[in-house]
Amino acid sequence: MKVVAVCTDTPEQITQGRGKHGLEGTFLSDPDLAVTELFGLRNLNTAVRPPGVNGLPVPTTLMLDAEGVVRWKDQSADYMQRSDPDTVRAALDEHFQALQ
Template identity: 30%
Template structure:
């Protein structure tokens, strides 16, 4: 299925409708309560400001080779996407939409698209291959960049219990063996790494829409 013409929000709504009968009620309640708490908390207090330099870190590519965000974008401006992992259905929807609806415009303008998560390189490779992503996917062990950017979070205890019951152990899929996760975030940075636009979603059930990213590219003009 292609995502052209479909917003991420519409695709997430459709996923929720399809998943209602497959997800145990206690897990649905746990995730719903968690999302309500995230909405109530809003944006984190320590969020990096637009105009500051996006932090970098010691990252790994999909083959486990050391790299950095600076090296990956090779002097180009970039759209940097922070996502939770290949296990996250919301992330799968968003990255597929960015591949189909955003990547062509970025390529035409010489802008890199880079996705970063705390999962192991194997998880990054799985995401890249199964979703047929042509852009760079990196692993950030320890959430170095997310922490410095101010978007680091973690599931509630009840949500973690629900994840475990569904077969997900974040300490096994994250490279640093912790449950820490980045808030889904899209940053547009210029050629020297300065943040020109930042969209943070504390509630992981919502994401930056492709149309909003494309409209925001004017900050690089």
């Protein structure tokens, strides 16, 4: 299984963040929210946003099958709540067998 993450940071900021947090996987830079917009995940109702960015992504976790179809989705209506690692792990266990 691959892991792909999208965020508003520039490639340089992502590299710094990866070093700090020891993250693995593919990290994509979406500073103008073009990818976020294609997924329909732009949130304009934000109290804080980076300079020059109109809105922010709604933090979202998707599980895609080998055809690129969304099989599972976790999203919160409150930006202070994120996908709990245990929730994602349980979903992986439940859906991944079917996705292999």
